[in-house]
Amino acid sequence: MHRSKATRGLVCTSDVHTVNGAIGERTDQTLGHEAVGVIHRLGRQVNGVKEGDRVAVNAITPCYKCENCLRGFTSQCTQMLGGWKFANVRDGVFAPYFFVNDATANLAPIPDSVPDEAAVYTCDMMSTGIMGAEHADIPVGGTVAVFAQGPVGLMATAGARLLGAGLVVAVESVPKRQELARHYGADEVVDYTERDPVEAILELTGGQGADASIEALGAQETFEACVKATRPGGVISNIGYHGKGEYVKIPRAEWGVGMSDKTIRTGLCPGGRVRMERLLRLIENGRVDPTPMTTHRFGFDEIEKAFHMMETKEDGIIKPLITFE
Numbered sequence: 001m002h003r004s005k006a007t008r009g010l011v012c013t014s015d016v017h018t019v020n021g022a023i024g025e026r027t028d029q030t031l032g033h034e035a036v037g038v039i040h041r042l043g044r045q046v047n048g049v050k051e052g053d054r055v056a057v058n059a060i061t062p063c064y065k066c067e068n069c070l071r072g073f074t075s076q077c078t079q080m081l082g083g084w085k086f087a088n089v090r091d092g093v094f095a096p097y098f099f100v101n102d103a104t105a106n107l108a109p110i111p112d113s114v115p116d117e118a119a120v121y122t123c124d125m126m127s128t129g130i131m132g133a134e135h136a137d138i139p140v141g142g143t144v145a146v147f148a149q150g151p152v153g154l155m156a157t158a159g160a161r162l163l164g165a166g167l168v169v170a171v172e173s174v175p176k177r178q179e180l181a182r183h184y185g186a187d188e189v190v191d192y193t194e195r196d197p198v199e200a201i202l203e204l205t206g207g208q209g210a211d212a213s214i215e216a217l218g219a220q221e222t223f224e225a226c227v228k229a230t231r232p233g234g235v236i237s238n239i240g241y242h243g244k245g246e247y248v249k250i251p252r253a254e255w256g257v258g259m260s261d262k263t264i265r266t267g268l269c270p271g272g273r274v275r276m277e278r279l280l281r282l283i284e285n286g287r288v289d290p291t292p293m294t295t296h297r298f299g300f301d302e303i304e305k306a307f308h309m310m311e312t313k314e315d316g317i318i319k320p321l322i323t324f325e
């Protein structure tokens with residue numbers, strides 16, 4: 001039985017969705033899926049790490065044995081979205097100690113030079129955001145629009161830059177988020193409250209539309225805008241959590257009545273040790289510093305306040321960092 005002692009955690013908007021019933025009824029379940037810690041007790045069959053090691057574990061902890069894992073779709077472990085186990089099918093990480101399944105495949109040692117409060121961003125924000133850019137198949141020098149600059153969108157912006165985009169357009173209205181979008185590599189920031197973002201993106205790309213659009217909000221309006229803002233042959237990379245309604249609708253004309261060569265990609269935060277090691281390497285070598293996204297800090301005993309603020313998004317909150325001791 002492997003257990004980690006939590007040191008730092010982050011409250012996610014998904015946690016708020018869970019509290020509000022987005023994944024169905026849950027009772028007596030510990031919340032949270034973003035935390036790093038120290039190995040407290042190690043199962044006898046776990047290799048590669050030892051008790052006392054500082055480790056990061058992704059929000060998604062696949063088994064690496066089932067059919068979907070073996071087919072390469074580890075986030076869909078056993079069933080659709082099944083790699084998401086913390087605070088979904090078992091207790092999450094907002095506790096002094098938490099259990100990590102299939103620990104050999106899921107625990108990544110944190111490099112000495114990477115502080116816990118930076119490493120904790122690899123659990124979801126960096127993995128999901130950068131996946132958005134990876135799925136977008138951005139040509140070197142290509143154009144990318146990123147809709148919404150919450151923490152996941154900001155990491156998609158950073159990912160687009162890392163992958164060689166020639167123009168990154170961020171769509172966002174909140175000043176602090178606009179500022180961070182520029183910090184993480186957006187060349188242009190479009191405020192959708194001031195002008196139609198699709199029009200702006202078309203204008204910025206010489207009327208062509210972007211090579212790829214990344215949906216980082218999870219709303220009908222932004223999804224539609226992504227389809228409209230993407231040129232034929234481009235990719236709409238969805239990383240937003242579409243938690244409401246029965247359907248997500250596709251605008252028919254801009255989809256080329258189903259024949260536009262536009263690709264809609266979906267995905268869920270890639271987990272596993274190797275993914276975590278790669279993300280930690282980005283921090284270790286200064287490619288990405290996620291810590292400017294920490295706008296608020298709370299002790300574990302104040303975590304309810306952090307949840308409330310993530311729901312209301314008051315005081316310009318982007319990410320609240322939780323300290324466990």
Ligand SMILES: [Zn+2]
Nearest residue numbers: 012014034124
């Ligand atoms: Zn999360």
Ligand SMILES: [Zn+2]
Nearest residue numbers: 063066069077
């Ligand atoms: Zn599996």
